[in-house]
Amino acid sequence: MSLHSSNSLSFEYYLVSAFSNRPFGGNPAVVAFLDPNETSENILAEVAATFKQPMTAFLSNEPSSGADVTVKRFSVRYFTAEREASLCIHATLAAAKTIFQTARLGEEVKLLEFVTKTHGVITARKVSDNPESWIEVELIRGDIAEVADTEKKRITDIVNEAFGKPLTIHHVAKGLGMYGHCLLIEVDEKDDIKNCQVSTKLGKETGYSINAITAQSTTGNEHFASRVFVPLDSLGGEDHVCGSAHALLGPYWATKQAISDGEEIRAIHVGRRGGDLRIFLVHGQPKLRIRGEATTIASGIFSF
Known part of the structure; x- marks a missing residue:
């Protein structure tokens, strides 16, 4: 959730290591619940530069694509400490882990749709109902x-x-x-x-x-x-x-x-x-x- 006023801005963030079960393993990413559609690009870049992590993913809820309550949709933009990135899989995995772990959308949610700026929709799901479940991200294969x-x-x-x-x-x-x-x-x-x-x-x-x-x-x-x-x-x-x-x-x-x-x-x-x-x-x-x-x-x- 983000809070806006004429003088302040506040939002929740999580620091997550993706592709590892160790705090100091894998690839770190910040998951920031700051609306990337309503926040200026300059602020997004400044926030990411302040965190100075390999990637910061900025998220906001979007209306779901259908009536299925097990599917929820988010807008996402990715920033390194230096520039915007068009896509980041490790930050997407970190975002999915955070959403599932905090149950911020309810236990019934099984599939997440992340709407990227230039690469369409990337989906993520839990492999099992175990709280420590692996996360699976689906994306276009590379030739x-x-x-x-x-x-x-x-x-x-x-x-x-x-x-x-x-x-x-x-x-x-x-x-x-x-x-x-x-x-x-x-x-x-x-x-x-x-x-x-x-x-x-x-x-x-x-x-x-x-x-x-x-x-x-x-x-x-x-x-x-x-x-x-x-x-x-x-x-x-x-x-x-x-x-x-x-x-x-x-x-x-x-x-x-x-x-x-x-x-x-x-x-x-x-x-x-x-x-x-x-x-x-x-x-x-x-x-x-x-x-x-x-x-x-x-x-x-x-x-x-």
């Missing part, structure tokens, strides 16, 4: 295309310099359509991407805003591992866990490892904070589902 040889060499040089050693690069592909800002780079599992110090140049020099470095998992518990590098200084050059990148990574590894339709694809993020994801897809279908846990760290009232 990829292999880059040209000259582009592959350019990117390979940037990656090797950023990692400080030559990596065995198996594949370089770019996202298509709404994922055109994404780059997928598969390296050999022996390159041990988890324990490498990586320069911020990887996120800044490729020309892509999401740079997913991925390898087959070495633990035997997951299908693949990844780290994601971005140009944002506020994130230190690395995204803690990127849900959008997994819209490409899931289909890529499902094809590469011949994973059956509907089978659980287990993914692990091996950056500093770690993260666990589960992906479900059917080959040929336009959408996929990403599941993750989320942990509430803090809550309060923001007033100014």
